[in-house]
Amino acid sequence: MSTESELLRHVYERSAGLERRFPIVIAGPGDDCAGLRAQDLGAVALAKVDQLVEGRHYDPETTPIDLIARKAVCRAISDIAAMGGRPLAALVGAALRDGFAHENALFDALRRSAESFDCPLVGGDIARVGGPTVIAVAVLGAAHPVRGFVGRRGAKPGDGVFVTGRLGNSLASGRHLTFEPRLREGAWLCDALGRRLTAMMDVSDGLGRDAGRLAAASGVRITIDAMSIPRHDDCPDWRRAATDGEDYELLFTASASPPPDCPTGVPVTRIGLVEEGRGCFITAPGGSDLDAADMGWEHGA
Amino acid sequence: MSTESELLRHVYERSAGLERRFPIVIAGPGDDCAGLRAQDLGAVALAKVDQLVEGRHYDPETTPIDLIARKAVCRAISDIAAMGGRPLAALVGAALRDGFAHENALFDALRRSAESFDCPLVGGDIARVGGPTVIAVAVLGAAHPVRGFVGRRGAKPGDGVFVTGRLGNSLASGRHLTFEPRLREGAWLCDALGRRLTAMMDVSDGLGRDAGRLAAASGVRITIDAMSIPRHDDCPDWRRAATDGEDYELLFTASASPPPDCPTGVPVTRIGLVEEGRGCFITAPGGSDLDAADMGWEHGA
Numbered sequence: 001m002s003t004e005s006e007l008l009r010h011v012y013e014r015s016a017g018l019e020r021r022f023p024i025v026i027a028g029p030g031d032d033c034a035g036l037r038a039q040d041l042g043a044v045a046l047a048k049v050d051q052l053v054e055g056r057h058y059d060p061e062t063t064p065i066d067l068i069a070r071k072a073v074c075r076a077i078s079d080i081a082a083m084g085g086r087p088l089a090a091l092v093g094a095a096l097r098d099g100f101a102h103e104n105a106l107f108d109a110l111r112r113s114a115e116s117f118d119c120p121l122v123g124g125d126i127a128r129v130g131g132p133t134v135i136a137v138a139v140l141g142a143a144h145p146v147r148g149f150v151g152r153r154g155a156k157p158g159d160g161v162f163v164t165g166r167l168g169n170s171l172a173s174g175r176h177l178t179f180e181p182r183l184r185e186g187a188w189l190c191d192a193l194g195r196r197l198t199a200m201m202d203v204s205d206g207l208g209r210d211a212g213r214l215a216a217a218s219g220v221r222i223t224i225d226a227m228s229i230p231r232h233d234d235c236p237d238w239r240r241a242a243t244d245g246e247d248y249e250l251l252f253t254a255s256a257s258p259p260p261d262c263p264t265g266v267p268v269t270r271i272g273l274v275e276e277g278r279g280c281f282i283t284a285p286g287g288s289d290l291d292a293a294d295m296g297w298e299h300g301a
Numbered sequence: 302m303s304t305e306s307e308l309l310r311h312v313y314e315r316s317a318g319l320e321r322r323f324p325i326v327i328a329g330p331g332d333d334c335a336g337l338r339a340q341d342l343g344a345v346a347l348a349k350v351d352q353l354v355e356g357r358h359y360d361p362e363t364t365p366i367d368l369i370a371r372k373a374v375c376r377a378i379s380d381i382a383a384m385g386g387r388p389l390a391a392l393v394g395a396a397l398r399d400g401f402a403h404e405n406a407l408f409d410a411l412r413r414s415a416e417s418f419d420c421p422l423v424g425g426d427i428a429r430v431g432g433p434t435v436i437a438v439a440v441l442g443a444a445h446p447v448r449g450f451v452g453r454r455g456a457k458p459g460d461g462v463f464v465t466g467r468l469g470n471s472l473a474s475g476r477h478l479t480f481e482p483r484l485r486e487g488a489w490l491c492d493a494l495g496r497r498l499t500a501m502m503d504v505s506d507g508l509g510r511d512a513g514r515l516a517a518a519s520g521v522r523i524t525i526d527a528m529s530i531p532r533h534d535d536c537p538d539w540r541r542a543a544t545d546g547e548d549y550e551l552l553f554t555a556s557a558s559p560p561p562d563c564p565t566g567v568p569v570t571r572i573g574l575v576e577e578g579r580g581c582f583i584t585a586p587g588g589s590d591l592d593a594a595d596m597g598w599e600h601g602a
Contacts, residue, residue: 026345026450027450027452030452030453030454030518031384031450031452031453031454031502031518032349032380032381032383032384032453032501032502032503033347033348033349033380033381033383033384033386033442034347034348034349035345035346035347035384035444035450035452036345036346036347036348037344037345037346038339038340038342038343038344038345038346038443039339039344041339041342041346042339043338043339043340044327044336044337044338044339045336045337045338045339045342045346045441046334046335046336046337047334047335047337047390047392047423047424047439047441048333048334048335048392048424049350049392049393049394049424049425049426049437049439050394050426051394051396051426051428051437053396053428053430055431056428056429056430079333079334080333080334082333082334083332083333083334083336085334089348091348091349091350091439092350093350093351093352093394093435093437093439095352095354095396095435095437097432122348123348123349123350124350125350125351125352125437127352127354127357127435128357129354129357129432129433129435130356130432130433131398131430131431131432131433132430132431132432134394134396134428134430134435134437136350136352136394136396136426136435136437136439138348138350138392138394138437138439140346140348140441141334142339143336149327149328149332149336151328151331151332151336152331152332152333153331153332200333201332201333202333217331217332
């Protein structure tokens with residue numbers, strides 16, 4: 001276990017030259033704040049903080065440090081993708097369980113993972129805690145330069161409802177540790193659809209639950225056809241695809257269909273319709289409409 | 302204890318109209334990311350994340366929720382002050398101990414405290430943990446429009462070493478919960494001294510230790526006169542004023558003395574000198590130079 005000084009020395013050494021490699025960085029780790037060239041944030045800056053909790057978001061017994069770091073970074077990056085945006089800088093607050101002895105490796109992995117998205121790690125804070133490790137990642141980014149800020153509030157009756165990739169069984173399959181944030185797909189949707197892309201979010205708590213949030217934010221009703229939900233081969237049925245969490249695919253509404261072929265090869269599937277009303281309903285194979293609010297799970301905040 | 306949905310509803314209700322009250326906010330809580338008008342971040346955006354840990358930074362038995370929230374916000378704001386900057390937006394990652402039942406009150410207090418610095422709370426994440434509560438606050442700000450980014454690396458031999466306010470006994474006195482981040486003082490120093498303000502940081506881990514960091518970052522030696530350290534009436538001696546932490550005063554170096562009267566009435570005291578060399582030394586009343594690195598404390602990172 002490093003002392004704080006030793007870890008800081010490690011961080012500062014590894015962060016040397018960050019300004020040369022990432023022009024947005026005026027000053028990286030080592031001062032009271034990071035300094036960033038604000039004009040590189042575009043017109044609309046995006047900001048997000050997300051937390052990864054030991055025992056809840058990963059199993060500390062079986063998960064390599066690299067994948068813990070990767071998931072911490074990718075969860076926050078996925079929220080930038082969900083806006084059609086581009087990540088530009090990250091900061092990490094790490095509350096490490098007493099006795100956790102891999103802090104240098106964790107920092108290195110966080111830095112590598114963030115930089116793999118052209119997103120330098122510009123600052124952070126380390127604490128020791130008598131409990132589970134919590135890694136909070138704050139990411140700054142730029143919204144799409146033409147489409148701008150893509151929130152959850154713009155879905156309109158008549159829009160189609162779409163999802164990227166495939167859903168379900170992310171935890172058991174291990175995909176929750178290795179998913180690719182849909183940055184390129186989000187930007188492509190902004191490019192291709194412009195204002196016809198009406199609302200977007202990432203699917204982290206289960207399709208039905210998250211679609212219900214999008215519907216609530218937009219003041220509309222969303223109806224999803226159960227049999228149209230694209231699911232992974234190892235996901236046994238549509239119900240699991242609609243309720244499992246941690247997919248990190250993009251859920252979006254649009255007043256036109258996106259072009260047929262996403263350049264990254266990720267499938268884009270139309271799964272439903274936006275209507276007047278409230279709530280999110282899933283039309284089961286028999287034809288009955290199930291309220292998605294009754295299908296998911298609710299945990300204490 | 303609220304469910305996650307209930308807490309989110311509370312947050313969204315309390316955040317309604319944030320865009321009207323704070324023009325930098327394009328979109329506050331409720332989307333995957335917050336959206337901010339990047340031009341309001343000035344030329345150099347500042348970014349910082351800091352963590353407040355239950356049991357280490359506050360006593361959960363005796364500390365009112367308002368003061369827990371205030372300290373979490375003020376620690377991060379103090380880092381903006383240490384750059385001479387201005388805070389503009391905050392995000393919070395809260396990992397709450399299982400059973401903590403004041404999440405609505407905590408959010409309200411975080412929001413009020415941040416807004417008291419004209420710094421809207423634009424986003425966040427809540428998790429439950431089987432361990433101490435950890436509150437990570439990320440703050441974005443703008444550097445001083447004329448002086449720009451004030452880091453730790455600019456101290457030059459011949460500069461004076463100064464500190465705002467008084468030091469020592471912050472924990473026992475309770476001042477660690479009620480300190481005022483030195484935002485106006487930091488901006489005033491930038492206004493008054495311009496480039497003659499050569500380096501600045503806030504004093505959080507003890508004067509000697511933090512001055513040692515500033516000296517190391519600048520590649521210089523700092524010598525502090527023990528008897529010149531301004532200390533609180535309840536701080537028994539210079540040694541405590543030099544080693545106690547959590548003061549959140551500004552430590553700075555300058556090639557000229559600041560004007561005599563800071564408009565806020567906070568005293569500014571010259572306590573030492575920047576010289577060629579390395580390290581931070583404190584000249585004790587008897588005349589001997591003590592290495593500050595031997596006087597502080599070192600905790601596991």
